[in-house]
Amino acid sequence: MQPLVLYNTLTRKKEEFKPINSPFVGLYVCGPTVYSDVHLGNCRTFISFDLIYRYLLHLGYKVRYVRNITDAGHLEGDQDEGDDKFAKKAKLEKLEPMEIVQKYSLGFHNIMREFNTLPPSIEPTATGHICEQIEMIKEIINKNLAYEINGNVYFDVEKYNKLFNYGQLTNRKLEELLDGTRVLTGQDEKRGRLDFALWIKAKPETIMHWPSPWGSGFPGWHIECSAMSKKYLGETFDIHGGGMDLQATHHTNEIAQSQAYCNKNPVNYWLHTNMLTVNGATMSKSKGNGFLPGELFAGNHPLLEKGYAPMAVKFFMLQTHYRSPLDFSNDALQASEKGFERLMEGYNTLNYLKADSISNENIIELQLNCYAAMNDDFNTSVLIAHLFDALKIINSANDKKTKLTQDDIDLLKSIYQNFVFDVLGLKNEKIDSKTSQALSKVMDLIIDIRTKVKTDKNFELSDKIRDKLNDAGIQIKDTKEGATWKI
């Protein structure tokens, strides 16, 4: 089997994955800023990294998956002044900032559960790691790569760039970056245009603030990830992930801080997921074009024709490779929903498939194809194509058009288990068991009656039963072995 290869933003190449200390793998992903509901674009990123986490686990790695929750220090504007997003929202909703944090953290977790993602190993918060951040800032000041002015601490990008390569993650030179930056306003106290805040002084109206060597204040946005990744994964760890939009600013600054602090390259592989777009434009909070997952499930959004189940939405996302942009549309969603249901139906078919003594399918090769797809930078599009190959074989066998041995059937079951359920993290959505058991008995009865009616050639009545059931969302299928039903 070919090795796992992943696309590293740092080198702009696909590279073989070699953990620092196999079988242990350190994975850090930038989590949400919990001052508002997560939108679907946010979800795409976390679903992508859930897939990556799941596949690494499937390969047998012992993964420590750290995904932070940003609950402080995220400023509203670009001037490094004023209150942060939580305090602002708190004032708006007349709540404590920590109530805001709690509300949206819970909402985030609920959505992630609906999407059937695994919880990370550690989910640290910025407010829980103020000391670690202060310690890191102190050390960066000691190294002369940050400076304090009036209770604010800034990172000195130009000085840092003399020692390291500041623009390495985006493959850009400092001069280019400087050219692209807005001119400083007169009252700005930063020395360089690209300098960014590590610590921000509290104003009298600031609600969330902590004591520090530079007075009362709160940490800048980027320092939390440097501090927490170092604490839980070490000075250099394997994989750091996040959305592409974080690459230029947040991750670039994160590398700078970490490298300034410990003189080491903090991360071996940087993975970035592409954006979810609506009508070609990035879904973002500031544009106000964000879909909330709840709206999508319920179908109560102006752009939606109907609601879609979480698993159908997830399948829609997984049909596109994580590094490609994904545009949201009703047609695409409907196509995915249909395909997903067929794939799931295939698993049911598989479970009552009868084995033959000979086989004319190569299931082992199919399984290898699945691994090959995933090992090529987690190519879920290709993986899903192979799963549909499996589906075709299953249905053909069910129609007696091809033959499978018991070994083949068992291997197909294991492919479903490993790839559909464990790696892609999809599940068959079913109604609760009590109702389901009762319904099952009722349906057995109805089918029994209808079969009698059919043998009496009373097709008018049998069709009526079928149509009425169909109206109720239950579909009857007449097969040679008798009728079956599904919701």
Added chain:
RNA sequence: UGUCCUGUGGCCGAGUGGCUAGGCUCAGCUCUGCAAAAGCUGCUACAGCGGUUCGAAUCCGCUCGGGACCUCCA
């Protein structure tokens, strides 16, 4: 303006210098009392113009279109 990414059949989406995924839709066929489901068949694409090559959707250049970054955003 600059830098980077991108443009695939009705829709969505992989992809390698030659053997041309997959899903959905549509049409026909098989099966069926009729449906549904499933299977089979068909629709065969790579923005445009040049160039490199025996051969390019895949490499290079230009043009046109879309997007990202330089403000906050997964």
